[in-house]
Amino acid sequence: MSVDQATVRRIARLARIAVTDEEVPHLMGELNAMLSFVEQLGEVDVTGVEPMTSVTPMAMKKRVDQVSDGGYPETVTGNAPMTEDHYFLVPKVVE
Amino acid sequence: MTDLTHMTLADARDALKAKKISAVELTDAHIAAVEAARSLGAYVLETPDQARMMAKASDDKISKGVAGPLEGIPLGIKDLYATKGVRTTACSHILANFVPQYESTVSSQLWRDGAVMLGKLSNDEFAMGSSNESSAFGPVASPWTPPNWSVEKAKSVLAGDKKGLLVPGGSSGGSASAVAAGLCLGATATDTGGSIRQPAAFTGTVGIKPTYGRCSRWGIVAFASSLDQAGPIARTVRDSAIMLRSMAGHDPKDTTSVDRDVPDYEAAIGRSVKGMKIGIPKEYRVDGMSAEIDALWTKGADMLRAAGAEIVEISLPHTKYALPAYYIVAPAEASSNLARYDGVRYGLRVPGKDITDMYEKTRAAGFGPEVRRRIMIGTYVLSAGYYDAYYVRAQQIRTLIKQDFEKAYAAGVDAVLTPATPSPAFGIGEKGGADPVEMYLNDVFTVTVNMAGLPGLAVPAGLSSDGLPLGLQLVGRPFDEETLFSLGEVIEQAAGRTKLPEAWWV
Amino acid sequence: MNAIVDTRTLDPKKLIKGATGDWEVIIGLEIHAQVTSHAKLFSGASAEYGGEPNAHVSLVDAAMPGMLPVINEECVAQAIRTGLGLKAEINLRSVFDRKNYFYPDLPQGYQISQYKSPIVGEGEVIVDLPESGGQITVGIERLHLEQDAGKSLHDQSPSLSFVDLNRSGVALMEIVSKPDMRSSEEARAYVTKLRTILRYLGTCDGNMDEGSLRADVNVSVRRPGEGFGTRCEIKNVNSIRFMGQAIEYEARRQIGVLEDGGKIDQETRLYDASKGETRSMRSKEEAHDYRYFPDPDLLPLEFTQDYVNELASHLPELPDDKKARFIKDYGLTAYDAGVLIAEQDQANYYEAVANGRDGKMAANWVINELFGRLNKEGKDVSTSPVSAAQLGAIVDLITENVISGKLAKDLFEIIWTEGGDPRQVVETRGMKQVTDTGAIEKAIDAVIAANPDKVAQAQAKPTMIGWFVGMVMKETGGKANPQVVNDLLKAKLGI
């Protein structure tokens, strides 16, 4: 499989990465190089093979239902580019 | 001075304990070495004040007889590890001046055990790379000089764009370079596809990627969650064993970390390897493997045989699919893991006309080309209509890769011996220009180990005909790092410890 | 995912009349129910409603670099309990997936949810229809656990949105129904019933004002007998009443479009309660591609059947079981039983009154007197001025013939406003019914003596006895036992 320029733009949009017109053909070439590299996986017979979900098989540990964290809005917002009254500020979102 | 920075971690530890040296003088010697080596680019942030404070506290503890196992040992920390109150960037513009208010579990265990932090070490941006050239802080030079380069030439290039100097490997290139150049006694590193073992092999140092789940991932910037593991790079097998003991352990904050006692890895050093069965996987004899690497591999097998191990040929039939499968799984996870870098809560923000524009501009400006490329490919393979063909298939192949190893281990193999890299270090600016895959091939021997979640140790085994370090890789059963340390030390002893380069950069 | 099956047979009464004929509306609901827990699904931060901005937020919830999720065991238990309450299949192994999209109140850039393997599979809810009567069964497709998003305020500034992550990471159960509802009434009744079940189980408080229960409503229309039409999803409706209105509007909108020869676009819509209409929410070119994949930070969620059984053994009596028991043990009508079990504390109150007493009489008093009065005053049983013990005592006094039914209502009123022990109040206020035949006879004699003409009339027309009863009651200040009065009058008048 290979991607065309429109697909490159669609993927960039999904990934929220701005791409310029000049970058698109270049990116397309690189992505297609990677896709042709992974093409060989098609040779492998994977019928009946479980896809790996956890490489080290074990039971998932769980947390007890206790409030043990939070209560530090300064820390949460301390690295933010834009805040007010411990809110994060972003360009207005319209629905 | 030079003596103090070229001690092994074990020797420094013993000297500190015996009060032959103080933690402060050991740290000061390292601070001076780090300052003198800035041109290598290994450190992206130096924390000398913090280092001196920690060293002083260590001397105090030593004098009171309450020293920890790493008391007073100066270490460098890969910039992927969150360090409380100390800028942590993953060497990406997108994290800008991010200062975490938390300490990664692994580094906090090092401080718990008395280690001293010298600063933060460079890496490929978000650990994506095999040459440390994608760091937002610029490339890191290896302390090893290219064959036939004069010190003058090396110094003048180092002062400029570094092109042609050797890469230290990646992504833990800052860690490897610093350890090899005497800028710390050991360093933390991370390994997703070979990022500990390949730079160790390139710089004549020792690196171990432990079993997936052995070290907590909490507080380490994620690249590919199912593959990432923390581990040390150090100058000897023993040193790496000492460090791993402090770094490993269960962390309730990481569901994928294993609740299992941490053995005294150092005790495995010098243990007999007699009767151990060492597998030589025939599929690793890849097309175009250089005679030099082939010879090194054979030499390594001979060393182990001489120590009483039995060498058997084994088959790991899905080996060749590990790298392509990796280049689906790792970017897919990364595309999701890196979605949080959106300019809202921390890091870089580039203003935009609306929220989407802000996201797109921020992420285009914040991520370097390699990271953008991987996010794109990861986004593509997970997208509607392609998920099964790419991601699910890659994860099925992962299962097959793991089963290959399981079969070998079930047949009595104790460890697998392979080359660590297909070549010695290459030059800065030499690879990955047009075709990204060229660079990816660096990880062809190491990546299978991440795909299967196994422990892998890279140990120097000799020099190339050009006089550059070459490493071998030992792959163990899950959680059997001890066997790797025992075997690694056999190779280290037999090959003779690689003599690290003199400080030509000063 | 299972193929969609139409489980209903056509009910002509539920059809909507269009300009060109009848239409059937098909409704399926996705309910987001907030799990009752102290802490969030994957972090130790408080799940409590409200709080200062970003105060109920941990480093995990803010998606700081290197942070990892660790699941809250109680949230898992709550999902299993809910699954059991929905008579659903519990999956001993389920998987958490990442749903990837960018939004400022989604800090990780993905929501941890369950996509291919949810914790709970198919189940069902039996729903009584209060308005049209009858009962329907609504199939449950699945229930899965997922994280809530944060909250953005859009009205604080003309150019900026304010983001608060307090809700971010709170545990939700998404309960997906099959498209089994055929009217807005059915949808409202289903949500009401589901909420009752959740409250009984204690797994969700069902508080729609605080967003603990939100509905995404899938609506489509079709000609009777045809296959399912294209559906629209109305997002985040946060009241049962609005949901009913939204369905009515949306069904008629779709019918209008189709009757005009148009076609329905599958889209997400929003209900604007102030205008009473739905409108398209997202532009069509912004197609979503969530790129679901198993979250590599989490292992599969696995537990044993023993664990499920253990949770099942501690489950409270569920509404349907309680209703059946009330009908059987207390002789109630299905309607009365249904009213009483709608809220658990109402049912408990009723049982406290009914215990050892006449169940029907207790139901009468609880439903008609108590609920009527509570309703009028905007109170509920938890704030009722009349306790179950007090109401029980009133019922006892009636049964023991100490007071008449009429006086009992006065007594109820006194207890409501002034409190006190009903028995004592009857005593001190002299409200006791007079059963002493001597005193009653005296009163009867007086009435007969004063009204000889009426006596003759009554002897001719026995129904006239009612007039005499009234007079005697008046004479005795309402305290005479009406049965005794009646019996004695009959004898004295010879009728």
Ligand SMILES: [Mg+2]
């Ligand atoms: Mg939904």
Ligand SMILES: [Zn+2]
């Ligand atoms: Zn949902």
